[in-house]
Amino acid sequence: MVTTSVKTDTVVSVKDLKTYFYTEDGVVPVIDGVSFDVRKGETLAIVGESGSGKSVTSLSIMRLIPTPPGKIVNGDILFQNESLLEKSDKEMRQIRGNKISMIFQEPMTSLNPVYKVGDQISESIMLHQKASKKEATAEALNLLNLVGIPEPERRLNQYPHELSGGMRQRVMIAMALAGRPDLLIADEPTTALDVTIQNQILQLMKDLKAKRDMSIVLITHDLGVVAEMADRVVVMYGGQVVEQGDIFTIFEAPKHPYTEGLLRSMPTAAKKNGKLYAIEGTVPNPLHFPVGCRFAERCEYAKDLCRQEMPQIQNLSEDEVVRCWKYTDRWEA
Amino acid sequence: MPKYIIRRTLQSIPLLFIISIITFLLMTLAPGDPTAVYKNPEGKPQNLEMIKKELGVDQPIYVQYYKWIKLLVLHGNLGYSFQDGRPVTEKIMERVPATLELMGTAIVISILVAIPIGVYSAVKQYSLLDYIFTAYSFLGIAVPSFFIALVVMLVFAMDLGWFPVSGMRSSYDHFNLWDRVHHLFLPAMTLAFGLIASKSRFMRSSMLEVIKQDYVRTARAKGLSERKVIFKHALRNGLIPIITIIANRLPDLFGGALFIETIFAWPGMGRLSFSAIFIRDYQVIMGTTLIAAVLVVLANLLADILYAFVDPRIQYGKS
Numbered sequence: 001m002v003t004t005s006v007k008t009d010t011v012v013s014v015k016d017l018k019t020y021f022y023t024e025d026g027v028v029p030v031i032d033g034v035s036f037d038v039r040k041g042e043t044l045a046i047v048g049e050s051g052s053g054k055s056v057t058s059l060s061i062m063r064l065i066p067t068p069p070g071k072i073v074n075g076d077i078l079f080q081n082e083s084l085l086e087k088s089d090k091e092m093r094q095i096r097g098n099k100i101s102m103i104f105q106e107p108m109t110s111l112n113p114v115y116k117v118g119d120q121i122s123e124s125i126m127l128h129q130k131a132s133k134k135e136a137t138a139e140a141l142n143l144l145n146l147v148g149i150p151e152p153e154r155r156l157n158q159y160p161h162e163l164s165g166g167m168r169q170r171v172m173i174a175m176a177l178a179g180r181p182d183l184l185i186a187d188e189p190t191t192a193l194d195v196t197i198q199n200q201i202l203q204l205m206k207d208l209k210a211k212r213d214m215s216i217v218l219i220t221h222d223l224g225v226v227a228e229m230a231d232r233v234v235v236m237y238g239g240q241v242v243e244q245g246d247i248f249t250i251f252e253a254p255k256h257p258y259t260e261g262l263l264r265s266m267p268t269a270a271k272k273n274g275k276l277y278a279i280e281g282t283v284p285n286p287l288h289f290p291v292g293c294r295f296a297e298r299c300e301y302a303k304d305l306c307r308q309e310m311p312q313i314q315n316l317s318e319d320e321v322v323r324c325w326k327y328t329d330r331w332e333a
Numbered sequence: 334m335p336k337y338i339i340r341r342t343l344q345s346i347p348l349l350f351i352i353s354i355i356t357f358l359l360m361t362l363a364p365g366d367p368t369a370v371y372k373n374p375e376g377k378p379q380n381l382e383m384i385k386k387e388l389g390v391d392q393p394i395y396v397q398y399y400k401w402i403k404l405l406v407l408h409g410n411l412g413y414s415f416q417d418g419r420p421v422t423e424k425i426m427e428r429v430p431a432t433l434e435l436m437g438t439a440i441v442i443s444i445l446v447a448i449p450i451g452v453y454s455a456v457k458q459y460s461l462l463d464y465i466f467t468a469y470s471f472l473g474i475a476v477p478s479f480f481i482a483l484v485v486m487l488v489f490a491m492d493l494g495w496f497p498v499s500g501m502r503s504s505y506d507h508f509n510l511w512d513r514v515h516h517l518f519l520p521a522m523t524l525a526f527g528l529i530a531s532k533s534r535f536m537r538s539s540m541l542e543v544i545k546q547d548y549v550r551t552a553r554a555k556g557l558s559e560r561k562v563i564f565k566h567a568l569r570n571g572l573i574p575i576i577t578i579i580a581n582r583l584p585d586l587f588g589g590a591l592f593i594e595t596i597f598a599w600p601g602m603g604r605l606s607f608s609a610i611f612i613r614d615y616q617v618i619m620g621t622t623l624i625a626a627v628l629v630v631l632a633n634l635l636a637d638i639l640y641a642f643v644d645p646r647i648q649y650g651k652s
Contacts (some may be wrong), residue, residue: 061555104547114644
């Protein structure tokens with residue numbers, strides 16, 4: 001039973017979301033019953049391996065799932081207490097890039113190569129703020145200043161290929177801020193960037209979050225980035241949430257064996273001589289998910305129970321959620 | 334940019350030179366010669382020898398070529414037709430307007446029709462209409478234009494009688510727009526039929542490539558309408574490769590379509606070349622071939638220049 005009450009400080013509430021892809025090989029349950037809340041002013045990190053469904057979750061919130069083959073088949077997404085799934089295409093367009101913005105992993109290819117940077121930013125401003133071309137250009141200049149681009153006047157008239165990767169990601173962020181969003185979804189925003197540039201971009205996002213009073217959903221597979229940025233963490237595996245909790249609990253006392261494994265495989269200075277830990281095996285093929293726990297094959301604690309029956313998601317405390325048999329009465333039995 | 338254009342132009346001179354040599358060799362080595370049309374079973378062989386001497390074809394090939402190129406380089410003169418002794422330049426110039434009219438119409442129509450078809454097929458991939466357009470494309474590419482010409486002639490001109498069978502106008506007395514359009518319709522449509530088939534195919538694959546790009550997703554994430562996403566963000570990128578294809582067809586504007594002009598008795602460059610080849614009028618063949626080669630070179634240069642205009646990533650003359 002999914003609770004229907006929404007706390008007043010919740011910006012987005014994803015409830016039992018299922019997004020399936022209908023392919024020639026069969027139905028792929030890419031997102032299979034995902035629930036989480038994003039609270040006002042927080043940064044929520046969604047962590048998981050490639051194929052765990054984290055990007056599709058964010059595209060589902062934006063309602064940008066390519067249909068066909070993808071389709072949201074179950075659940076709901078509430079944004080400021082209104083269902084996004086019930087919105088018309090037109091209403092949805094007024095939310096995208098305005099109330100909810102998104103930045104992507106590949107700054108090199110996410111900007112249109114044939115339009116000037118300034119025009120791409122002011123296009124968003126004119127669309128969402130009913131501004132004239134001149135006002136929009138002025139605002140675009142403000143935004144470029146805000147995201148810390150040197151010589152912003154010159155950049156306005158440059159094309160994306162004339163900017164570096166870090167600079168382009170700043171442009172993407174400026175574009176995302178055009179509509180003063182309440183929620184910024186960042187899908188692996190620093191994965192394609194150099195380490196030094198990564199930190200600058202993360203710092204920028206932190207500053208902007210405070211300045212603009214937004215919430216951030218940060219999708220990443222990099223626990224270093226999570227530690228740096230997140231207030232709360234959602235861990236995804238095989239299209240499901242396996243654990244959810246605040247940053248301290250996740251890092252200090254992880255509950256799910258998968259989260260534990262993820263943390264142990266993080267390289268640290270202390271592990272100088274040792275071999276880097278790796279979770280054995282690979283993510284199961286979503287076309288043939290096992291009936292039981294999807295992580296059981298790779299889990300060092302797994303029992304017959306784990307392989308026979310899927311564990312349900314349960315609250316350990318108000319803020320902590322886990323999907324694992326270890327935390328149930330049936331574990332010892 | 335000007336430097337680039339000058340460099341490209343200079344580079345094309347040796348190319349044109351080689352093309353002229355090859356054409357000359359192929360033409361003179363082919364069986365038959367310009368005097369064949371004068372052959373008369375009862376005539377005296379001496380007469381033929383006299384004509385050969387007069388035309389200069391009795392001399393070795395390299396001497397003939399030397400004379401031809403000398404005239405061209407020193408005087409810009411393409412020589413004189415073997416058939417009637419008129420300057421080749423003059424003969425070509427009087428055929429240019431007819432070819433421009435026919436090919437211009439066919440190319441403009443094909444662009445206007447092929448681009449929307451290509452965009453639609455890409456955006457609605459695997460829809461019923463996409464399948465219909467695809468079937469049409471295969472037909473248009475596979476069936477030779479002379480066959481289509483004969484079919485439309487048979488159906489629309491002979492059986493239905495909607496259009497004149499051939500020619501460019503009914504009378505030379507006065508200009509009649511309706512009459513000209515009426516004559517233009519069948520040959521222009523026959524040419525457009527094939528051009529649309531290939532261009533719409535290129536446009537479809539180009540757009541399919543573009544609409545899965547990240548920046549198209551970005552455009553959607555901005556909240557733009559699907560119309561703006563496709564026609565502003567995707568189309569401009571999708572058109573870039575099409576420009577080369579269109580520019581490469583520009584020489585046809587002047588070269589004409591050999592078969593279509595001949596079948597429809599259209600008095601253009603294509604028919605001029607065709608009849609010149611038949612009667613081994615070396616001078617006219619060299620003239621039309623050289624002009625076609627120059628146009629191909631120019632069209633390629635034009636394509637490259639246009640490229641730089643539509644795609645800001647391409648710049649010439651900068652290291």
